[in-house]
Amino acid sequence: MTSSTLILLPGLMCDDEAWASLYPHLPAGTTPRVIDYGMANSITAMAELVLQQAPTEYFALAGHSMGGRAALEVVRLAPQRVTHLALLDTGHLPRPAGDAGAQEAAKRHALLDIARMQGVRAMAQTWVQGMVHPARVQDTVLIESVVAMFARKSAGVFAAQIEALLARPDASDVLCTLTVPTLLLCGAQDAWSTPAQHADMQKLAPHAVLDVIEDAGHMSLMERPEAVAQSLTRWLQRTAA
Template structure:
């Protein structure tokens, strides 16, 4: 492959720290660029900001968690700029109505309240417990890397991003419209965005490839960077071919 810009979209309270473990395992021609959403408080505003700041007119696009949802909004706004898309550990449905939706909002607001009263780091130490493969909870280096990444973001950013997620649109139509090489990927033990959810996405986008990363939870790119990068390398090669 020639030189190819790879636009990388982090998830909720995440930054380049999610993606950096992959860099040394990516194909030589892939040039990563990680987006920052600033204080954007809607997924569509995040996508518009990425389109404004992306360093190339056309690019490969990968999004992790909330970043996957931003990727789908970007495809809604400017599909002609995306050569291929990878959606990692993510989802496509809007916030549920009724009791389920109220429960999600309450859980997110409770985390925000901990961040406001005890600090982002204290919130992150609780939140991270469900984000990695259970066997990795004793991996001090990994856990610190995830917690430190969350702690680099402010409570104000957390509030804006929660607002965006609670108002997330249904992206089923974006998945159905996909014509570029598409990768759906998640950790086998991702309890936030489980493999079954990605299988549903593949039903909507039947040409997509589904890769499940063994021995990994929601933070698969940080937990199993070699396996995640190998999957991305295969996807990047699809375009070259």
């Protein structure tokens, strides 16, 4: 089955702005649709929203960061509906046990405290520093677009999405069962979801194509939209084996 519908799943506190720069570079006839998770506080609830809001029975599916995890959960719930899968700057493993997991929770809750006490915009100005290529930290247009995007959402939404991420499921089994054209993509300088992490995902889904975008961090789709769109175009033009 094929479809011109391309469902796009944003990352933590992101919205359609994260994807907008890609649209002029996507194949003609592609119909993008960005999903809003509302107050969903689990990855499964986000995936269920995708399936409810999808405008067509079959669709290509691309998810960035947290959205990649939601995309994998969509495939778990309804694999027959997904014709193509793209996972951008993301991961597949649950929160680690022990000290590593506790440290992740502490870092996320520290940002939540900033959002609650100083406002989401202040939190975003801290968060974004490590989420783009180091050379782009001084790019005021890029940084403002990311910060403003976050500021459109509330601290309550941030809390719900942190809850979802800390309880994220292990999607290793989903990767192992993939048969549709699959793209794994990340920024070469993504320090949060590293190229090595995507290479580990490819080991579980050997047919997946791995594209590493040079001169980009975690927000690759906003940092290097043309390069990301070119990769997505090649992916959309692939057919299932």
